[in-house]
Each structure stands twice: as C-alpha cells, then as structure tokens.
Amino acid sequence: MKILKINHIGIAVNSIEESKNFWEGILGLSFEGSETVEEQKVTTAFFPVGESEVELLESTAPDGPVAKYIEKKGQGIQHVAFQVENIEAALAELKEKGIRLIDEKPRKGAGGAMIAFLHPKSTNGVLVELCEK
Numbered sequence: 001m002k003i004l005k006i007n008h009i010g011i012a013v014n015s016i017e018e019s020k021n022f023w024e025g026i027l028g029l030s031f032e033g034s035e036t037v038e039e040q041k042v043t044t045a046f047f048p049v050g051e052s053e054v055e056l057l058e059s060t061a062p063d064g065p066v067a068k069y070i071e072k073k074g075q076g077i078q079h080v081a082f083q084v085e086n087i088e089a090a091l092a093e094l095k096e097k098g099i100r101l102i103d104e105k106p107r108k109g110a111g112g113a114m115i116a117f118l119h120p121k122s123t124n125g126v127l128v129e130l131c132e133k
C-alpha cells in the first residue's frame with residue numbers, strides 16, 4: 001500500500017456557514033464551495049492548506065453520522081484522510097492484515113474521490129479515511 005499524503009482532516013461542525021468565520025475569515029483559508037453527499041447525510045466544505053485540506057462536515061439530518069458524532073463528542077476532528085495510490089489494493093491489504101474495515105468496498109465521496117473508512121477499533125481510536133483521486 002502506498003500512502004501519498006494526508007489529503008484532508010475532517011472536522012465535524014454544527015454549521016459550515018458559522019464555522020467559515022474562523023477558517024476563512026480569521027485564518028484566511030480559501031473556501032472552495034460546499035457539496036452535499038446524500039448517502040452520508042452530510043454537507044462538506046473544503047479549504048485547501050498547502051498539499052492538504054481542511055474539510056468541514058455539517059450533518060443534513062439528526063440521524064446522520066456527523067450529527068451522532070457531535071452528539072457524543074461535540075464538534076471537533078472527526079477523521080483523518082490519507083490519499084492512497086490504489087484504494088482497492090489498500091483495502092485488500094489491510095483486510096488481510098486483520099484491520100477492521102467500515103467500508104469493504106470504496107464508495108463515492110465528495111469531489112469525485114473514491115473513499116473508504118477504517119474502523120477506529122483498529123486504528124488507535126482514529127477514524128481513518130482512505131481516498132483515491
């Protein structure tokens with residue numbers, strides 16, 4: 001498996017609109033627009049930072065994964081995403097090594113990327129996303 005870089009850090013927020021005040025207004029990051037991923041009940045907004053990005057995540061429904069996360073832990077870092085060369089191969093390798101996968105198969109994420117999540121039980125409590133662009 002080849003990890004190319006940290007693609008983005010996902011941050012769960014109550015409101016992208018309100019959070020923009022800090023990330024764009026105070027830090028001066030550029031807001032690249034938002035996108036809703038219906039299957040995940042989430043709206044995402046990306047702010048490029050060098051070779052990586054900050055991804056803000058706002059739930060579109062009270063039972064979505066981001067809403068549940070905020071309910072349990074409050075707003076904050078929700079996942080770290082590594083960009084890999086070949087996501088199918090990476091998942092196969094991790095599975096063989098006994099890592100618990102949330103997604104056995106890659107699915108479509110924001111920005112046309114293919115993504116898959118690893119289970120925090122296998123990753124020191126960090127929700128890890130793999131993505132291929």
Ligand code: ZN
Nearest residue numbers: 010055081129
């Ligand atoms: Zn993400």
